[in-house]
Amino acid sequence: MEEGKRAVGRLCSICSQRRPALKRPKTLEQICRECFYAVFEEEIHRVIMENHLFKAGERIAVAASGGKDSTVLAYVLSELNRRHDYGLDLFLLSVDEGITGYRDDSLETVKRNEIQYGLPLKVVSYKDLYGWTMDEIVKVIGLKNNCTFCGVFRRQALDRGAALLKVDKLVTGHNADDMAETVLLNILRGDIARLSRCTFIMTGEDGPIPRCKPFKYTYEKEIYAYFKKLDYFSTECIYSPNAYRGFAREFIKDLERIRPQAILDIIRSGEDFRISSSTRMPDQGTCERCGYISSQKLCKACVLLEGLNRGLPKLGISRTREAINGSERLHKTGRLPKAEAERPILQSKPCGNLEF
Amino acid sequence: MQLTLEFGGGLDLLCQSVKIHHVDVTPNVENGKLTLRDLLSWVRTSLIKERPEMFMKGDSVRPGILVLVNDCDWELCGGHDTELEEKDVVVFISTLHGG
Ligand SMILES: [Zn+2]
Ligand SMILES: [Zn+2]
Ligand SMILES: [Zn+2]
Numbered sequence: 001m002e003e004g005k006r007a008v009g010r011l012c013s014i015c016s017q018r019r020p021a022l023k024r025p026k027t028l029e030q031i032c033r034e035c036f037y038a039v040f041e042e043e044i045h046r047v048i049m050e051n052h053l054f055k056a057g058e059r060i061a062v063a064a065s066g067g068k069d070s071t072v073l074a075y076v077l078s079e080l081n082r083r084h085d086y087g088l089d090l091f092l093l094s095v096d097e098g099i100t101g102y103r104d105d106s107l108e109t110v111k112r113n114e115i116q117y118g119l120p121l122k123v124v125s126y127k128d129l130y131g132w133t134m135d136e137i138v139k140v141i142g143l144k145n146n147c148t149f150c151g152v153f154r155r156q157a158l159d160r161g162a163a164l165l166k167v168d169k170l171v172t173g174h175n176a177d178d179m180a181e182t183v184l185l186n187i188l189r190g191d192i193a194r195l196s197r198c199t200f201i202m203t204g205e206d207g208p209i210p211r212c213k214p215f216k217y218t219y220e221k222e223i224y225a226y227f228k229k230l231d232y233f234s235t236e237c238i239y240s241p242n243a244y245r246g247f248a249r250e251f252i253k254d255l256e257r258i259r260p261q262a263i264l265d266i267i268r269s270g271e272d273f274r275i276s277s278s279t280r281m282p283d284q285g286t287c288e289r290c291g292y293i294s295s296q297k298l299c300k301a302c303v304l305l306e307g308l309n310r311g312l313p314k315l316g317i318s319r320t321r322e323a324i325n326g327s328e329r330l331h332k333t334g335r336l337p338k339a340e341a342e343r344p345i346l347q348s349k350p351c352g353n354l355e356f
Numbered sequence: 357m358q359l360t361l362e363f364g365g366g367l368d369l370l371c372q373s374v375k376i377h378h379v380d381v382t383p384n385v386e387n388g389k390l391t392l393r394d395l396l397s398w399v400r401t402s403l404i405k406e407r408p409e410m411f412m413k414g415d416s417v418r419p420g421i422l423v424l425v426n427d428c429d430w431e432l433c434g435g436h437d438t439e440l441e442e443k444d445v446v447v448f449i450s451t452l453h454g455g
Contacts, residue, residue, distance in 0.1 A: 253420030
């Protein structure tokens with residue numbers, strides 16, 4: 001069947017030769033598949049160059065989940081690295097949370113990517129790092145707070161994996177939709193410190209392993225369109241219902257349908273917020289137990305682990321003041337309303353890919 | 357009319373975890389045509405076994421679900437008014453989950 005047969009008379013607005021197959025949300029241009037692949041890749045290249053994301057000779061790990069974002073990222077980076085001579089040593093880094101069914105399949109995808117793209121793969125597991133698999137944690141704590149564990153443990157696991165690989169930077173597949181959603185959530189939570197930080201294309205430059213997001217301006221829709229030619233595994237973490245984030249996501253998609261530009265506008269408004277001088281940022285130190293960066297005596301992961309190991313899994317999640325001493329708290333200005341101060345601090349933090 | 361429908365990104369879970377459906381849909385009696393709008397309401401009543409709100413919002417697909425007709429963005433072929441033809445392949449992919 002002839003492709004795009006219904007778009008009669010219209011031709012790709014870039015090459016004027018082939019039938020368009022896609023409408024770009026950013027520009028509303030109607031373009032063909034071939035031109036799309038080309039502009040998609042060159043846009044990522046431009047973002048990398050304009051933001052000086054990499055230096056020649058650097059070792060770079062791609063946080064690879066087997067999902068579409070990181071699969072496309074790994075592929076495009078290895079292409080651009082070759083095409084434009086970045087001079088980077090690229091690696092894939094995956095976290096095995098120990099979730100039967102979910103991780104088994106997605107890790108298989110990452111292993112195929114390792115071969116297809118010729119990038120060495122390192123897998124770090126919760127079991128090895130923490131002594132617990134996610135399945136075992138869920139057996140103890142139930143489904144309610146599991147994403148607290150997922151989020152905290154995964155973030156740290158990626159840093160530890162990156163240290164093992166001796167990489168200079170970690171890149172993640174966060175896209176424009178993810179970022180717009182995080183901006184909204186941080187506004188809804190009143191988390192001003194995270195609000196401005198979450199739009200940075202590079203974070204942690206003062207820490208051991210900076211992280212960057214080459215897809216910051218890339219629409220999810222285009223990532224889907226791109227990876228139609230790639231191999232990937234699609235599923236959501238089965239332990240992640242997270243209704244609150246779901247609503248924010250749906251809201252973003254509603255806005256996008258009415259006005260595609262909305263996603264970039266939300267990112268821009270996040271960027272334009274400035275932290276007032278009265279909002280105190282936490283001082284960064286290191287965890288007494290494991291040496292990970294932490295603003296408290298113990299890092300979040302160690303507090304959560306202690307709870308698990310002592311049979312008090314609510315530790316680090318509960319409402320009591322004593323229990324939160326291990327959790328990073330950004331606002332200690334005393335200006336927070338009481339209800340805010342007593343709210344469970346980690347509970348609403350999502351599992352998944354947004355808080356890397 | 358013989359059509360192939362594909363459900364991805366978790367939408368397959370709404371129709372008994374089957375990703376690809378070969379279906380036979382009866383066109384409009386008056387004009388013998390079948391639009392994407394007709395197909396959506398057919399899918400909703402005949403194929404979706406649970407949580408139809410995950411697939412539809414009002415009389416359209418939920419925002420965040422991509423629709424492709426023969427590999428072409430449905431926004432380019434006429435949206436709801438796209439007229440389907442024999443052996444067309446229609447793909448629905450949810451972008452609302454996971455990365
Ligand atoms: Zn073209
Ligand atoms: Zn989770
Ligand atoms: Zn620690």
